[in-house]
Amino acid sequence: MSKAVNNMSMGDVEPQERMKHLSHCGNLIEVDKNMPVTRYYRSGTEMLRMANVYLREGNHENAFILYLRYMTLFIEKIRQHPDYGSVKAEVRDINRKIKDEIMPTTEKLRAKLLTHYQREYEQFLASKEAERVKELERERERERERQRQKEREKAGSSAIPSLIPANLHVLIDEGNQPSAPDLGLLDQVVYPNDFPTGANRSLPGSGLLLPAASEAAADKTTNSKPSFDRNQKPSYNRTDSLLAGSLRLVYVPGDTMEVFLKLALANTSKNIETCGVLAGHLSQNQLYITHIITPQQQGTPDSCNTMHEEQIFDVQDQMQLITLGWIHTHPTQTAFLSSVDLHTHCSYQIMMPEALAIVCAPKYNTTGFFILTPHYGLDYIAQCRQSGFHPHPNDPPLFMEAQHIRMDNQAKIKVIDLRR
Known part of the structure; x- marks a missing residue:
């Protein structure tokens, strides 16, 4: 009576499509002409019994499927059974029950489910739009950070002083001893051992990061992952066996x-x-x-x-x-x-x-x-x-x-x- 069907129960599916899927599940019943027809009427009684339980428990999807399956069986499929004509009394009783009770209940469930699905779908669309806006803002921030990094690199390259005095070669060529002011220039030479070690290396007194440290800081900024999980979206994760086919x-x-x-x-x-x-x-x-x-x-x-x-x-x-x-x-x-x-x-x-x-x-x-x-x-x-x-x-x-x-x-x- 039940075959495997796809579980289309996520909030990102349009409401009408979800209702169509439920209706498909409700039609999944066939009549075996070699099975005693009384077995089907017996099965119908138990089908309603389970549908009523689902309804009381608030499991509206499975209740809807069973009510629909019941109507499919006794309005349409049971007529194909060769012994259908021998159960006229049961047919009259069932038709009356379908008209007075089951059909109105099923239509109320249909409206309730459609409203629920519409609300979930609207929440999904709103969440999707909010995520799109956040992603645009994150991209703008990444672009601003790239521009700031370029400016820091440009400013850093122009602010680092020459390590060799411009007139040192003149002094050497002339064979003269450097004067006091010239020795003062040599005091500004920064030798490799003068560089501090560690992550925050900078030139003494310059306040500028050395290129390697500067690039590492930039990489850390540009490669950091946003804290917002982009995969989050509202869903209606039901594992009901009638819907999932399990x-x-x-x-x-x-x-x-x-x-x-x-x-x-x-x-x-x-x-x-x-x-x-x-x-x-x-x-x-x-x-x-x-x-x-x-x-x-x-x-x-x-x-x-x-x-x-x-x-x-x-x-x-x-x-x-x-x-x-x-x-x-x-x-x-x-x-x-x-x-x-x-x-x-x-x-x-x-x-x-x-x-x-x-x-x-x-x-x-x-x-x-x-x-x-x-x-x-x-x-x-x-x-x-x-x-x-x-x-x-x-x-x-x-x-x-x-x-x-x-x-x-x-x-x-x-x-x-x-x-x-």
């Missing part, structure tokens, strides 16, 4: 696998698989698994089928829970996704890109946290029309270890066992 973090209670293995123990001892639905909630753009819902089911050594899914939906609606994946055992095998598992998980991941498939392998004391590879496996399995156990190519890989999970050892999983 997966949101999913937090898993640390005792999830232990608790599930205990409730599956009777089946495991008979070499029968057990499965459950992972459910939870959204908060601050992160997903939290809080419940395992164990539906009525029929298991075999290598498969597990759920029954009476409407009972799961009733529980989720009562507790406002979102479907975040599923968990099942491999009583005698290692932790991996079989061909049947791949198809089962596809239906979860199409509806929720972050959905996890947790596989517990008690015989090997291992656990796998899997997803279909987003850029290959998900599309490949969605287009595969075979059923039951059948071979799939292994390269490129169809599934991978989930990278977007975090174990939360402080949280405790809750179980709702509908088998009883």
